[in-house]
Amino acid sequence: MGCTCKRLFFIIGLIVMELIDLGLDWDFFVEVNKTDQEKIQRNDELKYSILAFAIIGSVTFILQLVAIYYDSRKNYSHLTYSTTMSFISTWFEDVPQIMLAIWVASISSDLISNSEKFKYKRNSSCLKTLLVLDLIGGILLLGASVFLLIELRFDNYS
Structure with missing residues (x-):
């Protein structure tokens, strides 16, 4: 293969x-x-x-x-x-x-899911951690998207 x-x-x-x-x-x-x-x-x-x-x-x-x-x-x-x-x-x-x-x-x-309630709970010590993890996830997704676009361009898929 x-x-x-x-x-x-x-x-x-x-x-x-x-x-x-x-x-x-x-x-x-x-x-x-x-x-x-x-x-x-x-x-x-x-x-x-x-x-x-x-x-x-x-x-x-x-x-x-x-x-x-x-x-x-x-x-x-x-x-x-x-x-x-x-x-x-x-x-x-x-x-x-x-x-x-x-x-x-x-x-x-109201907020529907428990994860939404957890994210928006006031004075939560985890809120900053969630925001940082969300930022890291966004950066990783952006990086993966750029990588895939470059690969597609070089592989002539566009």
């Missing part, structure tokens, strides 16, 4: 990111579904929309794994299927979920 370490790192990173995305999709649905806020509980369209996009996220995750398999059959020469599935997943699953999260935030009277 013609799989280099960089490509293997890219593929493992892609699978890990898709797994995290899948987990967050379902966590979002569970948090919205179990909230006791009346405005959200009465809004069945919102809950069913979030459920639908969590299911779409599960399907795109499976299709992403299939795409990685097909790309591996071509010795990862261009990652055509994986790139296409990543595009589809982003625009047809992630972007609508971001809009749904904005909808939830606009009608919510």
